[in-house]
Amino acid sequence: MKLYSYFRSSAAYRVRIALNLKGLAYDMVSIHLTKEGGRQSSPEYRAINPQMRVPSLELADGTVLIQSLAIINYLDEMHPEPRLLPPDPIARAQARGIAEIIACDIHPLDNLAPLKYLKNPLGHDQAAIDAWYHHWVIEGFTALETMIRPGPYCFGGNVTLADIYLAPQMYNARRLKVPLDAFPKLVAADAALAKLPAFDQARPENQPDAE
Numbered sequence: 152m153k154l155y156s157y158f159r160s161s162a163a164y165r166v167r168i169a170l171n172l173k174g175l176a177y178d179m180v181s182i183h184l185t186k187e188g189g190r191q192s193s194p195e196y197r198a199i200n201p202q203m204r205v206p207s208l209e210l211a212d213g214t215v216l217i218q219s220l221a222i223i224n225y226l227d228e229m230h231p232e233p234r235l236l237p238p239d240p241i242a243r244a245q246a247r248g249i250a251e252i253i254a255c256d257i258h259p260l261d262n263l264a265p266l267k268y269l270k271n272p273l274g275h276d277q278a279a280i281d282a283w284y285h286h287w288v289i290e291g292f293t294a295l296e297t298m299i300r301p302g303p304y305c306f307g308g309n310v311t312l313a314d315i316y317l318a319p320q321m322y323n324a325r326r327l328k329v330p331l332d333a334f335p336k337l338v339a340a341d342a343a344l345a346k347l348p349a350f351d352q353a354r355p356e357n358q359p360d361a362e
């Protein structure tokens with residue numbers, strides 16, 4: 152398998168964690184998201200992923216999957232162990248709910264493309280863009296803080312989809328200097344996850360394209 156990734160992309164980071172948890176080997180192709188105006192916009196990459204975003208996962212037969220949640224669900228269906236969703240339907244829905252708050256309600260507002268759009272054409276300065284970023288992370292994290300039950304991960308002693316989404320979003324929040332004092336449960340779960348090799352190896356600074 153070939154993963155089109157970028158070291159700082161939190162969506163690619165999620166897929167790297169899932170691949171590591173499943174023990175699946177892959178080749179990594181780095182798509183630099185800012186050099187030359189963003190290489191995700193090149194015609195070559197557009198032919199691979201029409202949305203021009205990372206991650207994309209190319210399977211052995213050349214099929215390309217896009218969107219981290221779809222990719223992770225595919226990996227979980229094809230390689231059920233270790234399972235990424237709790238067996239109990241209620242716990243499963245709760246784990247998915249956490250992943251979706253991050254995937255659907257935090258990350259899309261704070262992603263590269265909308266932040267660039269706030270700057271140009273909308274004309275906002277960096278302080279306003281940073282305030283926007285912090286606002287949506289803090290709003291989402293405030294909900295997540297009441298929802299997780301660290302023990303030590305988001306839902307007890309087994310890593311779930313919720314953890315795969317939490318760790319990259321915490322990395323992003325730290326990088327953009329969002330204060331995390333109000334989120335001790337999220338910080339504790341993230342610290343426990345950081346000790347797992349699958350999470351550590353997926354960290355941006357441990358990627359071959361890290362800068």
Ligand SMILES: N[C@@H](CCC(=O)N[C@@H](CS)C(=O)NCC(=O)O)C(=O)O
Pocket residue numbers: 159160161162163184189191203204205206217218219220254262263264265
């Ligand atoms: N919902 C998508 C998000 C993919 C995405 O937006 N990736 C970002 C990096 S985290 C990207 O490639 N951005 C490029 C751009 O905005 O031009 C997923 O979960 O895979």
